[in-house]
Amino acid sequence: MTTIKINGMRCAHCSGSVTKALEGIEGLTDVKVDLEKGEATYTEKSPVSLETIKKKITGIGFEVAE
Numbered sequence: 001m002t003t004i005k006i007n008g009m010r011c012a013h014c015s016g017s018v019t020k021a022l023e024g025i026e027g028l029t030d031v032k033v034d035l036e037k038g039e040a041t042y043t044e045k046s047p048v049s050l051e052t053i054k055k056k057i058t059g060i061g062f063e064v065a066e
């Protein structure tokens with residue numbers, strides 16, 4: 001399981017968007033987004049680069065923190 005920090009989530013709608021975006025990435029499973037912590041966790045059932053995840057998150061208006 002991998003945990004990433006996501007900046008810019010303000011409400012349940014934001015965390016819902018992030019959840020959907022991550023679930024839409026081929027290879028990711030068990031996606032959970034914690035709005036209060038500003039974190040997302042997921043499991044890779046096949047390898048997914050962090051770059052792919054960053055692009056997807058950036059594309060919907062949020063940011064993966066380094």
Ligand SMILES: [Cu+2]
Nearest residue numbers: 010011013014
């Ligand atoms: Cu929001």
